[in-house]
Amino acid sequence: MTAKIYVPRDSGALALGAEKVATAIARELGLRGIEAQIVRNGSRGLYWLEPMVEVETPAGRVAYGPVKPSDVPSLFDSNFLSGGPHPLFLGKPEEIPFLARQTRLTFARCGITDPVSLEDYQAHGGLRGLRNALSMAPLQIVEQVTESGLRGRGGAGFPTGIKWKTVLDTRAAQKYIVCNADEGDSGTFADRMIMEGDPFVLIEGMAIAGIAVGATKGYIYLRSEYPHAEQVLNEAIAAARKAGVLGSSVLGSQYAFDMEVRVGAGAYVCGEETALLDSLEGKRGMVRAKPPLPAHEGLFGKPTVINNVISLASVPIIMDKGAAYYRDFGMGRSRGTIPIQIAGNVKHGGLFEAAFGLTLGEIVDDIGGGTATGRPRRDRGRYRRRDGHGPAGARSAGGRAARGLFPARPLRYAVRL
Amino acid sequence: MQHAGTEIVSAVSPIIERWRHEEGPLLPILNGIQREFGYVPREALPLIADALNLSRAEVYGVVSFYHDYRENPPGRHVLKLCRAEACQSMGGDLVAERLQNLLGVKFGETAGDGSVTLEAVYCLGLCACAPSAMLDGEVIGRLDGEKAEEIVREVRA
Numbered sequence: 001m002t003a004k005i006y007v008p009r010d011s012g013a014l015a016l017g018a019e020k021v022a023t024a025i026a027r028e029l030g031l032r033g034i035e036a037q038i039v040r041n042g043s044r045g046l047y048w049l050e051p052m053v054e055v056e057t058p059a060g061r062v063a064y065g066p067v068k069p070s071d072v073p074s075l076f077d078s079n080f081l082s083g084g085p086h087p088l089f090l091g092k093p094e095e096i097p098f099l100a101r102q103t104r105l106t107f108a109r110c111g112i113t114d115p116v117s118l119e120d121y122q123a124h125g126g127l128r129g130l131r132n133a134l135s136m137a138p139l140q141i142v143e144q145v146t147e148s149g150l151r152g153r154g155g156a157g158f159p160t161g162i163k164w165k166t167v168l169d170t171r172a173a174q175k176y177i178v179c180n181a182d183e184g185d186s187g188t189f190a191d192r193m194i195m196e197g198d199p200f201v202l203i204e205g206m207a208i209a210g211i212a213v214g215a216t217k218g219y220i221y222l223r224s225e226y227p228h229a230e231q232v233l234n235e236a237i238a239a240a241r242k243a244g245v246l247g248s249s250v251l252g253s254q255y256a257f258d259m260e261v262r263v264g265a266g267a268y269v270c271g272e273e274t275a276l277l278d279s280l281e282g283k284r285g286m287v288r289a290k291p292p293l294p295a296h297e298g299l300f301g302k303p304t305v306i307n308n309v310i311s312l313a314s315v316p317i318i319m320d321k322g323a324a325y326y327r328d329f330g331m332g333r334s335r336g337t338i339p340i341q342i343a344g345n346v347k348h349g350g351l352f353e354a355a356f357g358l359t360l361g362e363i364v365d366d367i368g369g370g371t372a373t374g375r376p377r378r379d380r381g382r383y384r385r386r387d388g389h390g391p392a393g394a395r396s397a398g399g400r401a402a403r404g405l406f407p408a409r410p411l412r413y414a415v416r417l
Numbered sequence: 418m419q420h421a422g423t424e425i426v427s428a429v430s431p432i433i434e435r436w437r438h439e440e441g442p443l444l445p446i447l448n449g450i451q452r453e454f455g456y457v458p459r460e461a462l463p464l465i466a467d468a469l470n471l472s473r474a475e476v477y478g479v480v481s482f483y484h485d486y487r488e489n490p491p492g493r494h495v496l497k498l499c500r501a502e503a504c505q506s507m508g509g510d511l512v513a514e515r516l517q518n519l520l521g522v523k524f525g526e527t528a529g530d531g532s533v534t535l536e537a538v539y540c541l542g543l544c545a546c547a548p549s550a551m552l553d554g555e556v557i558g559r560l561d562g563e564k565a566e567e568i569v570r571e572v573r574a
């Protein structure tokens with residue numbers, strides 16, 4: 001068996017030198033006459049350890065990081081391909097406390113698989129949700145999503161299943177699924193990470209949505225600041241089309257569904273769903289008056305499901321394991337998990353997926369590891385809980401009041417120190 | 418580099434052809450043109466308007482609405498620096514000032530020697546590797562004085 005070496009292609013890892021590390025590893029393999037496969041995976045979301053290189057050993061995957069190109073010869077000298085000791089040795093990634101404490105449902109594969117290998121995706125449970133959906137009536141799919149308690153992760157927190165039901169019940173010859181990938185707010189990068197690290201889970205989620213409501217066409221509206229995500233998504237869509245996951249007969253069924261990526265052009269307001277639809281239509285992005293709801297008259301006036309990336313990417317696990325499985329995570333009206341994004345002046349910046357109900361203190365002190373500069377944290381106004389999007393969602397200053405349990409409503413979190 | 422009229426027509430036409438029969442073709446066309454030229458030449462607007470059955474004013478209205486579209490050619494390199502909050506909290510302001518001084522340009526400007534255009538962006542999704550930037554599409558994280566000087570060397574090379 002040829003050895004496998006994982007070097008992320010996630011843009012966060014690239015920003016910290018992953019490309020040069022991959023090049024250095026390839027060169028060293030050549031020099032030493034070693035045969036090995038370099039897999040470009042997504043990121044596990046432990047950004048203080050990126051570029052984090054992993055190798056597959058008989059005892060499982062082990063990680064080293066953060067790796068600089070100049071570390072590469074010494075890694076080979078330490079026999080890292082067999083998990084040898086080295087100052088950068090991190091052990092099994094899933095045993096690193098930051099990862100071990102997470103509940104990875106939506107991000108289950110992110111950083112583990114080759115993001116553009118459909119084989120890898122299926123070997124790690126991918127497409128099971130879609131296959132289950134294909135064995136159900138559309139209304140049953142919608143009911144599963146409703147029962148899961150999934151609420152929109154884009155800010156407003158509207159129950160996803162109810163939105164889908166409205167589109168299912170609206171008769172039209174053409175309907176659309178639109179994915180809101182505008183992720184405009186500072187401190188948020190979960191959408192980017194999943195699109196770069198596990199694009200098939202979004203594609204699968206959109207296909208399930210299409211089958212559930214009777215839509216045959218999907219668009220991902222992607223912000224132009226994410227060229228790497230665009231590249232990965234387009235590779236994955238092409239692979240899905242080639243394998244018959246997308247196209248005139250989804251996995252051999254009577255359902256047709258295809259999709260494409262459309263890139264924005266730098267307008268923050270286009271994250272708002274009706275402005276986004278205008279932009280997709282080729283207009284200036286203007287917030288439309290409601291009603292009509294996009295579910296009744298959306299893209300090109302047709303019934304449209306518009307959901308955030310994480311909302312759609314959470315659907316496959318619900319359809320795979322069932323509504324109850326997902327609903328059993330979380331608390332109160334907030335069911336399932338939420339990707340918490342930790343950035344700024346913290347030691348451990350990254351992505352932390354957890355069931356709803358963590359306290360802000362836990363996130364900042366335990367998980368974030370305190371401040372990067374070692375300065376004591378000033379409580380008042382230094383970190384913020386984000387419940388949504390700029391003008392749309394309230395953004396409350398942190399502080400003692402915010403240290404209790406997260407209330408039921410908030411949806412996406414970006415924590416900054 | 419400014420482009421001559423005929424050169425623009427021959428480069429823009431295939432981009433328009435690629436998209437004109439798709440749904441919502443205007444942004445893909447403008448994005449394609451900007452990718453090709455680095456800006457959206459004024460001469461392209463009537464061609465787009467004709468092909469899509471829009472008025473020139475409508476096309477211009479869309480072009481001017483979106484921040485990405487440049488009216489003029491950029492420098493040989495384009496440096497986008499994140500000015501959003503997470504990057505600011507990690508010293509982004511200092512790096513921004515330093516880069517403006519070293520490059521001799523302010524945000525939105527192109528250096529006199531045409532080497533580089535400096536632009537502000539608001540979050541590259543690299544907030545956990547702040548402060549961040551993008552140089553000709555390549556991402557750069559944890560910007561500091563040393564990396565700023567590396568960038569300057571690269572754009573001057």
Ligand SMILES: Cc1cc2nc3c(=O)[nH]c(=O)nc-3n(C[C@H](O)[C@H](O)[C@H](O)COP(=O)(O)O)c2cc1C
Binds near residue numbers: 185
């Ligand atoms: C100014 C503004 C910006 C927004 N930006 C985003 C965004 O970047 N991503 C997103 O998913 N939702 C954003 N929203 C929320 C969307 O309007 C909409 O609620 C969401 O796409 C619905 O998807 P969901 O139900 O899956 O959350 C924004 C709203 C406003 C008012």
Ligand code: FES
Binds near residue numbers: 539540542543547548
């Ligand atoms: S705020 Fe600068 S990358 Fe997000």
